[in-house]
Amino acid sequence: MVRAVAATAWSGADAIDVIDVTPRSPGPGEVVVAVEATVISPFDLKRATGLMGRDDRMLPLRLGNEAAGVVTAAGTGAVGFDGEPLTVGDEAFGHWLPGAQADEITVPASMLLHKPAALGFAEAAALLGSATTAVHTLEAAAVRDGDVVLVHGASGAVGGMVVQLARRRGAHVIGTAAPGRHNQVRAAGAQPVAYGDGLAERVRALAPGGVTAAIDTAGTDEAIAASFALVADPARVVTIANFAAAADGAQALGPGPDTERIRSAARLDLVRLAAAGHLVVSIAAEFPIDDARSAYRMLATGHAGGKIILRP
Numbered sequence: 001m002v003r004a005v006a007a008t009a010w011s012g013a014d015a016i017d018v019i020d021v022t023p024r025s026p027g028p029g030e031v032v033v034a035v036e037a038t039v040i041s042p043f044d045l046k047r048a049t050g051l052m053g054r055d056d057r058m059l060p061l062r063l064g065n066e067a068a069g070v071v072t073a074a075g076t077g078a079v080g081f082d083g084e085p086l087t088v089g090d091e092a093f094g095h096w097l098p099g100a101q102a103d104e105i106t107v108p109a110s111m112l113l114h115k116p117a118a119l120g121f122a123e124a125a126a127l128l129g130s131a132t133t134a135v136h137t138l139e140a141a142a143v144r145d146g147d148v149v150l151v152h153g154a155s156g157a158v159g160g161m162v163v164q165l166a167r168r169r170g171a172h173v174i175g176t177a178a179p180g181r182h183n184q185v186r187a188a189g190a191q192p193v194a195y196g197d198g199l200a201e202r203v204r205a206l207a208p209g210g211v212t213a214a215i216d217t218a219g220t221d222e223a224i225a226a227s228f229a230l231v232a233d234p235a236r237v238v239t240i241a242n243f244a245a246a247a248d249g250a251q252a253l254g255p256g257p258d259t260e261r262i263r264s265a266a267r268l269d270l271v272r273l274a275a276a277g278h279l280v281v282s283i284a285a286e287f288p289i290d291d292a293r294s295a296y297r298m299l300a301t302g303h304a305g306g307k308i309i310l311r312p
Ligand SMILES: NC(=O)c1ccc[n+]([C@@H]2O[C@H](COP(=O)([O-])OP(=O)(O)OC[C@H]3O[C@@H](n4cnc5c(N)ncnc54)[C@H](OP(=O)(O)O)[C@@H]3O)[C@@H](O)[C@H]2O)c1
Pocket: 041, 042, 043, 129, 133, 152, 153, 154, 155, 156, 157, 158, 159, 176, 177, 178, 179, 181, 195, 196, 217, 218, 219, 220, 223, 239, 240, 241, 253, 254, 255, 302, 303, 304, 305, 306, 307
């Protein structure tokens, strides 16, 4: 048996448990990965709270999407997303891996990439979920050289990636965060600003020439209201966390064929950037997998300050 993290009731962090599951041999095109690092994200917490569906027959609900580790078995024709065969001993990582919070996973090789030596297991595991989402937001908002972009949640896992990638496109970036995280936001390349009452006025003072696009990863009504107040074109207000904003003309990015296409297409470039040190993955904390409940409690604060890693 191997350990896996699962929600055993619909009560979020308080019902996160480590359960025993039966390992599975790889079929054609599949590999088994001994996980070295796996990630917990707000999406896992939403599932564990029943926000993405609440049918008791789904319990215990295995969690996780992102992992990095070492291939321990390979089926015939196991070829990675990068087009290279995956064989026993290869270090690999990926996202969209169901049940990734486990000692071991059996997954299609096509979902994995070879891990560059320059990336640690934690950084590799934490890279693609946030960074591909960030690319999608920037594509949707058509961010380019000369833009002034407001990023809500710039101290978060996705927001931190949006800041770095927007800067690489030549944009000037203003990023919201709690004051205690302003140094982190500055280091990522943005001008920090505190969220809370008076946000739009504070941003106007920092950007007297105007804000041309806004990307919301915080999901608050305040973030959406400030964005509409500051950005002339509502279609250049993009959110990944406030779907009601679409009714007022914002772009809300959720699951769908465009999402899969745009985020998949971004993977190889992002890996190259991270391996070359041009994209920093911010790791907030690491927990042993047996202490998954503590990791979920940290995530539930909403202020982790980066990705949270579980180590089997
Ligand atoms: N639609 C999609 O495709 C998609 C993909 C990935 C993620 N998401 C969603 O995007 C959201 C962010 O994910 P994440 O992994 O980046 O989360 P995260 O790492 O926990 O970051 C949360 C961010 O929100 C900020 N924040 C917390 N409370 C706030 C408030 N009251 N006002 C303004 N900002 C506040 C935090 O700032 P401080 O810590 O500085 O307070 C932090 O920057 C989640 O809801 C997640 O489910 C959606």
